[in-house]
Amino acid sequence: MATLEQRFNAFIKLGEFFGNFTKTSSDNLSLADDNNEWHQKFESAITLAGHKNGWFTKQQVMFAISAWAEQLNEKNLNKWLSPYPLENNIHKIVAIIMAGNIPLVGFHDFVATLISGNQVLAKCSSNDNILLPFIAKYLIHIEPELASEIEFSEGRLTKFDVVIATGSNNTARYFAHYFGNKPNIIRKNRNSIAILTGKETKEQLSELGEDIFRYYGLGCRNVSKLFVPKEYSFDDFFKSINTYQSLIDQNKYANNYDYNKAVYLMSEFQFLDNGFFLLKEDVGYASPIGTAFYERYTTTEELRKRLLRDSDQIQCIVGGDIIENSLPFGKTQKPDLWDYADGIDTVEFLLKT
Template sequence: MYLCVVEKEDRIKGFAQLGALMRALGRAEQWKDFSWGVTEEEYLKLEELVQRQSVYNGWFTPANVRRSLLAQGEWLYEDRLAKWLESTPYAQQVRTVALIMAGNIPLVGFHDFLCVLLSGHSVVCKLSSDDKTLLPALANHLMEFTPELKEKIVFTTGRISEMHAVIATGSNNSTLYFQQYFGKYPHIFRHNRSSVAVLDGTETKEELAALGDDIFSYFGLGCRNVTHMLLPVGFELSRFFEGIFSFSDVVFNKKYGNNYDYHKAIFLLNKHNLLDNNFVLLRETEELFSPLSMVHYHFYSDPSEAEEYVFTHEKDIQVVVGHGYVPFGKAQAPQLTDYADGVDVLAWLADL
């Protein structure tokens, strides 16, 4: 038991050191000393890797990579990790947990990676081809901070064969394959989800600008990005357009701009009514999921109608933002306890 306590504390300290490094990279700080646990040469190599992500994946701009590094680095303070883990038993019997990671936004599988290792287990990560360099680079430094982890972390882009449990994230179609190949193991399978905003008409200009961040952060590629707005009858959409104007540069990203042009052309050819402000398309429909560069919306006449919509679609909704829900601007700022799909991964790991 004593050895488990020491090992847990060492892993927490290792992640806390990694957090300092991630926050520095997220803020684009200049190397000044060894307080981040790396030499100047090592730090510059990581900086170069951050800049190079957009070559591997056009969606992974330096700004988006830094945003992810900073947001997840904020989890990794020693006291925050210790408090989060205080009621979670450390594994007495080590299991190998396979993580099949998505690649829609930078480091999207980091929270699962963190949960598995801080529960005392080993991890095998099957990386997405869209995000296959950043986490291994960070993990190399984590293993330097905590050498015991060198035998606990494996990365692969190939087939996974030896495991005791699986956490897999993918599309609705992918979950059929997950079930076929990994259904015999204890598992968490995640499918497509999206997020909604419930407006009541009293939102300030600042809150509408923050809603813009919920929509456009990571170009809208995350399950925590808002794709549908519920608006009270009489809400003036010009207020929304005015509030999000500061995000107009998003259309200058080639991949986003291509999506905007394509969906505008397709929907207009099919005679759909669209509202357009030259960088995002609005379509009135009750459909939850919208194409990239488009936001769906519909009106409600009574708050109970909005509540009913959220309840009806709860299995496909990741986050609800609005007054009385997650604050505007915080959809892509989850805390340690904000588990994807509402499944407590730490509790699940404790039962393996």
């Protein structure tokens, strides 16, 4: 069994591997060093992941890898883990049921489980079952003691002590029924929002485009809803996000945009359109691909009350300086290690279970 120090050092080396890979790969992932066997294998895994899931373009996967490269270093790992008494952890098998909406979406649970001294029993989504198994092989390559601590399962999960499951609101009900007799974290649908005041700079609005469009808007940290003042004009917003218009060249995104636009037209809904992105006034939070909902607010106090009431539906809040702990524009897709999904401290949960 790998020691805590071995686990810690393995993830530092993994971060270095990620960083070297992103530096030696061009935009089309051609390698500078053809003799690097693991780089070649990683490139092949990324290509295969893209073939299996059209949303996992090389650009999007590379962004995810780069973000993790920035996090997995000694400084960040120490900052993250130093508050926890990891030496008191009781080794357990943690079943992790992962979503597959964006590349490596379940990787934080994987890291938290292993680095805290536990064993991973992972069930990947069929939409994302290439990248993490490859990364696990590399971890075992640099730290063979981890071989007994990582297992992937495609069938029914049986022998485990704790469950971390992520899915839709519908699957969450199934998870709660099936895993209710085990300590668990069960995550449901959440969406992220942005609060605009009308005083944003063009640079801030452009950065908001990153929060909206990264991973084609498929993640829970993607902004899918805008709250704007009553008389807000979207002219500057549309001008500022025009740099993302190449999204329409991606077939799956274009098909969703065209479909949703046709639905809105046939339903005679009012909407705004810039040729690759739609804005629809709607009280909901979960907008379809190629669309964001918006809602106008009268006072910031009313908006605070609304968001507090709906907090269980919201993952991130961007901008506005109206809500405590809101994020700057452009930062939703680069969470720190200590930024936990749904605000649930995974490491603390594992230590206390």
